[in-house]
Amino acid sequence: MIPAAFDYARPTAVDEAVRLLADAGEDAKVLAGGQSLLPLLRLRLAFPELVVDVGRIPDLRGVREEGDTLVIGALTTQHAVVHDPLVRRYAGLLAAATATVADPAVRHRGTLGGSLAHADPAGDLPAVALALDAELVAAGPGGRRSIPAREFFVDYLQTALGPDELLVEVRVPKKEGWGFHYEKFHQVAQSYAVVGVAALVRSDDGHIAEARVGLTNMGAVPLRATAAEQALSGAGDAAAVALAARSAAEGTRPSRDIGASPEYRAHLARVLTRRAVLAAAGMG
Known part of the structure; x- marks a missing residue:
């Protein structure tokens, strides 16, 4: 059309x-x-x-360090995010998940900021931003303001951005030394995830000291599997991880569509959380 x-x-x-x-x-x-x-x-x-085509604004591209924070321009392409050495070193989860988005042609044109501002709960990157505790910086008539990822996504395809605001950068706390993995299930190659799980794990002496789990397509907005995160603390083997992953779907409201029922999505959330956390913790 x-x-x-x-x-x-x-x-x-x-x-x-x-x-x-x-x-x-x-x-x-x-x-x-x-x-x-x-x-x-x-x-x-x-x-x-x-x-309003913002593609010619040079200040919106690129990756830089600011102390303990990685600053990524909103117009940075997904391809650039995947291959940037700073992202791969300090935000490996973001690089790994972005590499699964659609296909190379889309990743060469699609941008990190565009994916987040579109706020599709079936998109891969919103849940990753949530797991990374990212902050999104918006520019408006009154200046700039920083919005935590947990407050940025407010409803289906809706964000905290005002109609007169532009997303200009994404700020990600450095996570060097953390294990990570993005696991998703999709029915055909390059399609949206039926469910996706972004896992970030800090281990200490063979046990999980801290875990962050972001869920893709388990509600109208991306979600954190907080019950599973709490249950994963102290887990030291695959059995303990599997037990904790059983609570991954708690507090979620997955949709029903031609791709899956809510019950099937809840099942996938539990299975994929177990797989993602085991991989991130090096227990797989």
Whole structure:
């Protein structure tokens, strides 16, 4: 299908983009990599009056260190995230999960910020941001503000971003020395995850000292498997991990669609959590 008519702007600075969004209000959409927005436009599921293309803003790309934090520009492509040496060293979970997104063509165009701002609960990266305790920085007319990942995703395809705000960077605490693994089940190659699990594990003397588990597609927003995280503390073998993983679906509200029933998704959450944590802890 052909998209409905819209105006198009291509700012070259963050302030200019924010001004355009503020002037247009609810009638504007941000175009980053376009891998989520363009299909919506073509299917006429989105009808913006203005599309603001931020692809020419150089300040939104790249990865840098700030003390104990890794700062990733929102416009950094998924391909760049996968291969960046700083991401691989300090946020290996993010690199590993991003490598599973769709296919190489999508990853060369899709951006980290675009994936997070789209807020699809079936997308791989929101749950990873949650597990990493990332903070997302938004620029608006009043300046910049930092939003914890746990507060950023508010409902299905909805975030805490205001209509006049632009996601400019993602800040990730360094996790050097932590084990990690992203495990997902999808029915065909390159499709969305029926369920995905992002596991991050800090071990001490052969036991799990701390675990963080993010869940993909187990509700309207990405979730942390908090009950499983608590149960994993002190686990020292595969049996203990398997027992803790039984609580992975507690507090979730998985949907029913053509891909799976809620009961099947809950089963997958438990199975994939066990696999992901065992791999992250080096017990697999």
